[in-house]
Amino acid sequence: MSDTRIDPEETDKPQSVDAFRGRLLTERRLFTNRMLEAGAWVLDNQRIVALETLSVMAHKSKLTPSIFVRLAKAMGFDGFSDMQKLFRAPLHEVYPASLSERISHSQGDEVVHDPADISAVGRSFCRANSASLAHLSGRFGELPLNAAIDRIMAARTVHIIGLDRSFPVAAYLSYALRRADIQTIQITGIGSQASDQVAVMRPDDLLVSISFPPYAQTTLDATSAARAAGHKVIAITDSPVSPITEDAAEVLTVDDAELHGFRSLTAVMSLVQTLAIGLAYRRRDAGDLDLDQINA
Template sequence: MMPNTAPVPKTYEDLIRLIHERYDDMSKTYQRISVYLTQNPNDVAVQSVNAIGEKSGIHASSFVRYGQALGYKGFKDLQVLFQVRLTTAAPGFDARVKALDDELGDRADDSDSSFLRDLVVRDIASLQALMSAISATDLGKAADLMQAADTIYLVGQLRSAPVVELLRYILTMLSKRTVLLDSAGGLATHIAKTMKPTDLLIAVSFRFYAVEVVNIVEEAHARAVPIIALSDSTLSPLAKSAAVLFAVPEHEYTFSRSLAAPMCLAQALTVALAARLQPDRQTPRIPVVTEP
């Protein structure tokens, strides 16, 4: 990444805008730093560069050089913008986890049930973060796109597969014509070529992004098909093609990353759609297979 010759950003919003503008031209290490900064702004505000480097798995000196490449004297000058933002921001993930631990009583426990407790605490924190990360405007726009679509295509692979399976089930029960671009049989890319601008693609992908999903999204965008993307970052390869992007930050787990927040968001989208399709908007419901 070439040194920044433009005016050095003076606000957090301007900094994030610059990061997005220069992301594609950054080295792989600087891209990783960009993702970490945009996903963990509260941690960046309060932790030392050494702690940030240890937590992200990137050497602290790379963060210093990254700040210099954006026009700052070092990382601390960049960090000030995150500290200013923190004065009006919701608590970060680690702060939420600590608060929940304190509330529930952080007892030393080495039994198998401690694994359940840890996952539940982290999932609650992720769901709390979801409330502040997702805007009502984006939810409304996505629901409108779903309502207007002739056919809703769904794509998500590997860990994202359960999210699109849930969407397929609920959308089908709401009588929306739905096509799952399943990788089985190797036809997903070919089926995707049948999408039209009057259709809609809902794509779900998190690190490390499935290549076929990214390719399908880019192809759909080139064909003027509107796209709703569920991903983990505004720097996701899905972001630039999406009419609506829901960035659900992921946080490292000792064993796996949770799907609690993406699943909840998927359900929220379908409930918002149901409210548009059913007479009683206040209490939308999803029919079940046993109903006549």
């Protein structure tokens, strides 16, 4: 795939982070897959982009420095430094110079002053999770939750896939939907390939795809196969431009705290619980479900 789909000479650079996000999302077909991956990482790690060097970004993202440069130019910037100014502008503080570790989350970083003190690590992680939950709470109004519930209720069968870090999220959502009397199948790949399990989906079936960095390839392949077969997809992920969001019917994004690649499940679990409980209330109001009998 070529890295020259966009002519920077014909592209006005975004004037805000929101404009950057909007262009990446609405014009995603003009960017290469690597550029989209870099763009999603940039949006998910804005403080690092604003305050660190290209080499640090490359190390943390496991992407090459050149892909960030190509992304910047494709966006209309003169180069990476010009793009970096966009992400520096909203910051009113910089990283302290003497931190030992940081737990990253949507509202900044939680400082771990002494990583050898496991109790301190636990308290820091709890504070970071609280920040992630507060961020999610403020975003519920912009997430298409009612539309997602409508699609789940209209589906013949709901198929759910989430592997690796996302496996417990998929398992819980599958359990909760079944308790709400929704015909649900969790795609696990156990006993057969996930693609084989996707292949038995029937018309009017729905796929709920759950994936976060580093996106499980099996989930990506299964989501692509379902989409190619004409099935609707609800994507639960970290970014509007993650690999599972292309042509998705609904996209639910959520940020969770992270320390050295170990990501929390607090916010995403709250999101899927909200989906399941909202659906249960909807079914109760329609006279199809006795909530007092669920005991889930």
